[in-house]
Amino acid sequence: MNTSLSLSDIARRLDVEASDVWQVHDDALEMKRRGEEVILLSIGDPDFRTPEPIIDNAVSHMRVGRTHYSPALGELDLRRAVADLETRTSPHPCSPDEVAILPGATSAIHVVMSCLLNPGNEIIIVDPMYVGYPAIMRAVDADVVRVRSRSDNGFEPVLEDLQAAVTANTKVVFMNTPGNPTGTIIGRKRLGAMARYCYDHNIWLVCDEVYSMFTFEKPHISIRAASQHLDNIVMIDGLSKSHAMSGWRMGWIVAPPTLIRHVGNFSAMSLFGSPQFIQDAAAFALNNDEYYVREMCAEYKKRRDFVCEQFSNMPGIRYHRPAAGMFVMLDVTEINPDDTAFARDLLTRQKMSVVPGSGFGESTRGHVRFSLTQPLEVLREGCERLGRYVRENYRV
Ligand SMILES: Cc1ncc(COP(=O)(O)O)c(C=O)c1O
Numbered sequence: 136m137n138t139s140l141s142l143s144d145i146a147r148r149l150d151v152e153a154s155d156v157w158q159v160h161d162d163a164l165e166m167k168r169r170g171e172e173v174i175l176l177s178i179g180d181p182d183f184r185t186p187e188p189i190i191d192n193a194v195s196h197m198r199v200g201r202t203h204y205s206p207a208l209g210e211l212d213l214r215r216a217v218a219d220l221e222t223r224t225s226p227h228p229c230s231p232d233e234v235a236i237l238p239g240a241t242s243a244i245h246v247v248m249s250c251l252l253n254p255g256n257e258i259i260i261v262d263p264m265y266v267g268y269p270a271i272m273r274a275v276d277a278d279v280v281r282v283r284s285r286s287d288n289g290f291e292p293v294l295e296d297l298q299a300a301v302t303a304n305t306k307v308v309f310m311n312t313p314g315n316p317t318g319t320i321i322g323r324k325r326l327g328a329m330a331r332y333c334y335d336h337n338i339w340l341v342c343d344e345v346y347s348m349f350t351f352e353k354p355h356i357s358i359r360a361a362s363q364h365l366d367n368i369v370m371i372d373g374l375s376k377s378h379a380m381s382g383w384r385m386g387w388i389v390a391p392p393t394l395i396r397h398v399g400n401f402s403a404m405s406l407f408g409s410p411q412f413i414q415d416a417a418a419f420a421l422n423n424d425e426y427y428v429r430e431m432c433a434e435y436k437k438r439r440d441f442v443c444e445q446f447s448n449m450p451g452i453r454y455h456r457p458a459a460g461m462f463v464m465l466d467v468t469e470i471n472p473d474d475t476a477f478a479r480d481l482l483t484r485q486k487m488s489v490v491p492g493s494g495f496g497e498s499t500r501g502h503v504r505f506s507l508t509q510p511l512e513v514l515r516e517g518c519e520r521l522g523r524y525v526r527e528n529y530r531v
Pocket residue numbers: 179238239240241242265267311314315343345373374375381385386
């Protein structure tokens with residue numbers, strides 16, 4: 136490209152090298168393309184098909200002409216379906232005025248952060264964090280303050296640590312429950328206390344809850360359910376995980392109507408609405424989903440129980456049993472404290488890919504993320520390969 140033509144600061148901030156951490160996944164995909172028998176356990180996309188009735192619903196809406204522009208904040212029927220879900224799962228009644236529809240949680244987080252943060256403002260985020268967050272924070276040019284969690288505390292953030300990180304420049308605290316990669320559910324008391332603290336200090340509390348429907352023993356507690364006041368509370372969720380609809384791009388924001396108005400302005404300027412037939416099918420999904428969601432959740436639980444049982448027989452491996460979500464974190468420090476080297480070597484020798492934990496932050500350095508998004512027989516083979524690798528490489 137002609138080097139005298141200039142680019143914006145945001146374009147430059149986003150133009151960073153893909154980290155080493157994802158190289159393992161990319162290499163595994165390349166090996167698979169070459170025909171090698173690679174097991175991909177580095178994926179965060181559900182392996183289930185989108186339930187057939189949801190597909191049928193979208194197609195029938197396409198056929199009757201629901202293929203045009205829609206309001207920037209989303210179709211009223213879908214906003215109502217989300218509001219009804221929120222009303223059912225928290226003591227606060229929710230109205231469609233508090234809901235905005237966006238194409239995926241990623242877009243929802245970006246829009247929210249764009250409406251809340253100026254360059255140089257501080258945002259506090261619990262570490263480890265989902266790998267999609269840093270690019271969004273770079274885009275809005277926020278200063279990210281990571282607050283570490285600890286495996287011996289089940290990766291739940293410690294309230295005092297979060298509070299100690301707050302400064303006069305803190306505008307947002309950002310949480311993710313149930314968490315990716317750890318599957319940790321933040322308890323009601325902790326969420327409620329943090330919400331209260333943020334309310335008292337004029338700080339927004341934003342919570343990403345995209346794994347809310349995949350909890351195994353304890354129910355999910357939403358930030359809205361745990362908070363007494365909602366004036367500073369923003370909740371983000373979507374259908375990518377819960378309904379195996381990642382490619383449909385469907386997410387939403389639940390927030391005070393005053394903020395939703397600004398979200399609408401941002402969305403009108405940048406997205407100009409989501410496809411009508413996708414919103415129709417999403418509303419149908421939310422109103423008719425119980426059976427499918429329960430079935431997928433039960434399958435993830437079966438997979439989690441199976442692999443944890445296998446891990447408990449592997450010397451040198453410690454596992455964190457997730458309370459929710461689609462991943463299990465394995466502590467591999469006794470075999471190789473360099474998690475990226477561990478993952479690379481595992482791919483070379485056993486042809487299976489996992490994600491190095493350092494990609495999510497310092498709190499999971501020395502870990503790798505083992506994905507549950509493969510059928511049980513693939514997971515069984517993955518556990519066998521991992522077991523072989525561990526036996527060959529663990530020295531007591
Ligand atoms: C915690 C978390 N938030 C958001 C996303 C992205 O969700 P969406 O597909 O709705 O953009 C993911 C995807 O892996 C995730 O793990």
